[in-house]
Amino acid sequence: MSRYDIAIIGSGPAGVSAALTAKNRNKSILFIGKRDLSNKVSKSHRILNYPGIPDVTGADLIKAMQDHLDSMGIVLTEDQVTNVYAMGDYFALQCAKGMYEASSVIIATGVMPGKLLKGEEENLGRGVSYCATCDAPLYKGKETTILGYSPKEEDEAAFLAEVASKVYYVPVYQDEVGLKDPKIEVIHGVPKEIRREDKRSTLVLNDREIESDVVFVLRDAVSPGQLVPGLETEGAHIVTQRDMSTSIKGLFAAGDIAGTPYQDAKAVGEGCVAALSAVSYLTELSKQGS
Numbered sequence: 001m002s003r004y005d006i007a008i009i010g011s012g013p014a015g016v017s018a019a020l021t022a023k024n025r026n027k028s029i030l031f032i033g034k035r036d037l038s039n040k041v042s043k044s045h046r047i048l049n050y051p052g053i054p055d056v057t058g059a060d061l062i063k064a065m066q067d068h069l070d071s072m073g074i075v076l077t078e079d080q081v082t083n084v085y086a087m088g089d090y091f092a093l094q095c096a097k098g099m100y101e102a103s104s105v106i107i108a109t110g111v112m113p114g115k116l117l118k119g120e121e122e123n124l125g126r127g128v129s130y131c132a133t134c135d136a137p138l139y140k141g142k143e144t145t146i147l148g149y150s151p152k153e154e155d156e157a158a159f160l161a162e163v164a165s166k167v168y169y170v171p172v173y174q175d176e177v178g179l180k181d182p183k184i185e186v187i188h189g190v191p192k193e194i195r196r197e198d199k200r201s202t203l204v205l206n207d208r209e210i211e212s213d214v215v216f217v218l219r220d221a222v223s224p225g226q227l228v229p230g231l232e233t234e235g236a237h238i239v240t241q242r243d244m245s246t247s248i249k250g251l252f253a254a255g256d257i258a259g260t261p262y263q264d265a266k267a268v269g270e271g272c273v274a275a276l277s278a279v280s281y282l283t284e285l286s287k288q289g290s
Contacts, residue, residue, distance in 0.1 A: 001099070001100075001101055002101075003090060003101040003102060003103060004028045004029060004030040004100065004101070004102040004103070005022070005027040005028045005029065005102065005103050005104065005278075005282055006018075006022045006027050006028075006029050006030070006102060006103070006104050006105070006106060006275070006278050006279075006282070007029070007030040007032065007091065007093055007100060007102035007104070007105045007106070008022070008029060008030065008031045008032065008033075008105075008106045008108060008275075009032050009033075009081050009084070009093075009105065009106070009107050009108060009109055010032070010033055010107065010108035010109040010110060010255065010257075011031070011032075011033020011034055011037045011038060011076060011108075012033075012037065012038035012040065012041060012108060012110055012255055012256070012267060013038065013041065013065070013255065013264045013267040013268045013271065014108035014254040014255025014256075014257075014258075014267035014268065014270055014271035014274070015031070015033055015106070015108035015254075015255070015271060016037065016065045016068075016069065016268075016271065017254075017267070017268040017269075017270075017271030017272050017275070018106045018108060018254060018271035018272070018274050018275040018278075019031045019069065019074050019275075020068065020069070020072060020074070021271070021272045021275035021276060022275045022278065022279065023072050023073075023074055024072075025275070025276075025279045027278075027279060027282070029074070030077060030093075030100055030102055031074060031075070031076050031077060032076075032077045032078075032079050032081055032093075032095070033076055033077075033078070034076075034078060035066075035076060035078060036062065037062050037065055037066065038062065038110075039220075040110065041058045041061060041062055041264060042058045042059050042062045043058055044057070044058030044061075044264075045057065045058070047061060047264060049263070049265055050264055050265055051265065061264070079095040079096055079097045079098075080095060080096040080131060080133075081093055081094070081095050081222075081227065082094050082095065082096065082130050082131045082134060082222065082227075083227065083228075083229075084105055084107075084227055084228045084251075085228075085229070086228070086230070086248050086249075086250070086251065089103070089250075089285060090102065090103050091103075091104070091105045091250065091251070093105070094134070096131050096133040096134055097133070103250065103282055103285060104250045104251070104252070104278040104281055104282060105250065105251050105252070106244075106251075106252045106253070106254060106271075106274045106275065106278055107224065107227070107228070107238060107246075107251070107252070107253045107254075107257055108253070108254045108255045108257065108267075108271060108274070109221045109222075109224075109227075109255075109257050110220075110221055110255060110256045110257060111221065111236045111237070111256045111257055111262075112219060112221040112222065112223050112236060116223060117191055117192070117193055117194055117217070118192065118193040118194070119193050119194040119195055119196070120194050120217060121226065123194055123195075123196045123201070124226065126196060127194075127196040127199075127200070127201035127213070127214055127215065128194055128196075128201065128214070128215050128216075128217060129214055129215075129216050129217070130216070130217055130218070130219075130222055130226075131216070131218075132144075132146060132156040132157075132159065132160045132216045132218065133156060133159060135214070135216075136159065136160050136163050136164070137163065138214075139160075139163065139164050139213055139214055140163045140164070141163070141164070141165050142164055142165060142212075142213040142214070143164065143165060143166040143168075143211075143212040143213050144160055144164045144166065144167050144168070144212050144213060144214050144215075144216065145167075145168040145169075145170065145201070145203050145210050145212040145214070145215045145216065146160065146167060146168070146169050146170065146215075146216045146218060147170050147172060147191055147203065147215060147216065147217045147218065148169060148170065148171050148172065148173070148218050149172045149173065149218060149219045149220065150173055150218075150219075150220060151171075151173060151175045151177075151178075153218040154169070154177065154178060154179050156216070156218055157169045157179055157181075157184055158179065158181060158184070160216070161181045161183045161184050164183070165183070166183060166185070166212070167181075167183055167184045167185070168184075168185050168187055168203075168210050168212060169184050169185065169186050169187070170186075170187050170188070170189060170191065170203065170205070170210070171186065171188065172191065187205070187208070187210060189205030189206055189207055189208060190205060190206040191203060191204070191205055192204045192205060192206060194215050194217075199213075200212070200213060201213065201214055201215045203215050223236065224236075224237070224238045224253075224257060228248065228251065230247075230248065231246060231247060231248055231251070232246065232247035234259075236257075237257060237258060237259045238253040238257050238258055240252070240253050240254075240258045240259070242273075243273060243274075243277040244258065244270055244273050244274035244277055245277055245281075249281075250278075250281055250285075252274040252277055252278055253274065254267065254270035254271045254273070254274040255267035255270055255271060258270055
């Protein structure tokens with residue numbers, strides 16, 4: 001398995017800035033995110049404080065970022081990171097489509113919307129999962145539940161229906177659900193709690209309960225403490241120093257995940273700092289190995 005110099009998780013302004021800076025420093029990068037980069041930015045009506053681009057719409061700013069990435073030859077890997085493990089002098093990234101390795105990592109995922117459900121964290125790995133693609137083989141012929149926080153999770157439900165005996169799909173969004181597979185039952189409701197009893201998981205909604213073998217909670221972002229075991233966090237944020245370093249050596253964070261204010265201009269600056277700090281870390285790492 002090839003090992004990248006820097007893995008950048010998240011494709012918002014902080015992640016884009018980190019990718020551009022790392023590329024300028026001739027580092028091999030793994031840039032994981034979404035081709036549309038950031039829904040938060042793209043839906044912004046007007047951005048008034050971005051230096052050099054006055055009164056820009058979010059859509060136009062995203063287009064400018066995409067063009068900049070393309071001009072630098074930076075390839076975006078569309079995947080979902082479920083865990084990051086510190087392995088000493090490198091990191092292992094577990095993703096929906098496979099495993100990756102990198103000597104350093106920059107987390108720029110933004111903040112997770114809302115709070116964890118009651119029972120979600122304590123049952124993670126025992127009836128609660130964040131990746132249907134990863135764990136689908138474990139539930140062949142079994143009953144499953146998907147809690148989808150965006151329409152793109154419908155693809156996960158369709159995939160899961162190929163192996164599971166039943167898929168209950170609970171959308172946590174307003175868009176019309178386009179799932180037609182007879183093995184998929186769409187149930188609307190407000191999620192409240194996940195319980196685990198007798199090797200069965202129960203998703204408690206505001207007006208009913210759904211019992212199955214597993215509950216897949218599919219959000220755009222995973223809370224940082226669950227993404228990286230042992231990482232120091234404060235609420236929804238990763239604790240960072242001024243150089244964007246974290247409590248884990250070689251791991252950096254930037255943008256909204258590193259704290260307020262949630263501003264694009266601030267995120268871009270932090271992404272640049274995080275990348276430069278990662279480059280300095282790699283230099284020290286190479287000296288130790290020589």
